Amino acid sequence: MESLLQQIKEHKAAIAAFDANNADEVEQFRIKWLGTKGLVKAIMGEMRNVPNEQKKEFGQILNEFKLFAEARFQELQDQFAGAATAAVSHSQDFSLPGDPVAVGSRHPLTLVRNEMVSIFKRLGFSVAEGPEIEDDWHNFGAMNLPEDHPARDMQDTFYIKKPEDGNGPTWLLRTHTSSVQARVMENQKPPIRVICPGRVYRNETVSARAHCFFHQVEGLYIDENVSFADLKQTLYFFVQEMFGKDVKVRFRPSYFPFTEPSAEMDISCLICEGKGCNICKHTGWVEILGSGMVHPKVLENFGIDSNKYTGFAFGMGVERITQLKYQVNDLRLYSQNDVRFLKQFTGVV
Incomplete structure (x- = not known):
């Protein structure tokens, strides 16, 4: 011890x-x-x-x-x-500059969508949104598309659920943002002035010119004494604000179930300056939107007096507008998440 x-x-x-x-x-x-x-x-x-x-x-x-x-x-x-x-x-030397912080950039579709919304807001349009999973009535029936219309074909529409006994709604991925217009007319009385931006889906083959999902901005204006001239001036203003004062415009007669009369609007191709390329199919013109006066039956489907009120509607693809604004030659680039492509776009609109 x-x-x-x-x-x-x-x-x-x-x-x-x-x-x-x-x-x-x-x-x-x-x-x-x-x-x-x-x-x-x-x-x-x-x-x-x-x-x-x-x-x-x-x-x-x-x-x-x-x-x-x-x-x-x-x-x-x-x-x-x-x-x-x-x-x-x-x-530590506190006089040295700090390490740079990597700043991301907005997606080109977001930039263009925001710019489109901003232009129409200056004309008094408000923004309306709705569900991407829609029922048959709001997507087709309310827009005056009968049951046998080709747009209802399975080759064009992604159907989610159909009732086995024939009763109840059929559910699908919306094929256009017109379904949002339908919901606005269902819940709001004229005057109505809205734009409806959003993503839509169609069962199409993916290529440089088409995709199975894309984005739209649709517009609707209903009031007393609305004319086709109001529609044209609205679209003229949009095109000049988006692409500049020098762009050329033309209207061509067309057909849509939910408008009458109907027209498609073309602008001079900004990629080839009207000389002809694969984007404009060597015509010098590119179709950017469809439009027309709201069909009286569509108004009546929502209890709007077609004798008192008139209106116009239009719809365009955000990808197509972005393609022309930034001269992108392949729609698939928008959804491939390639940083080399995305980091080229800067700015906040």
């Missing part, structure tokens, strides 16, 4: 006198005294040789010795941790 107590006394003196010059020496101290094969653990192992009547007294001595070694190790650790922190703080 006496020799063991003397040994502990000597060890405590050595621990107290130990001084380290660097973090490596602190680690060597830990290994020597507190490691798995260290001296503290060896001394603790002598407990088995102490007589039972002295175990309590000797256990307190051993525990105090262990705590003494651990406390000295903590002091050494704190000493060099503080020195390391001070070294780092003194090594």
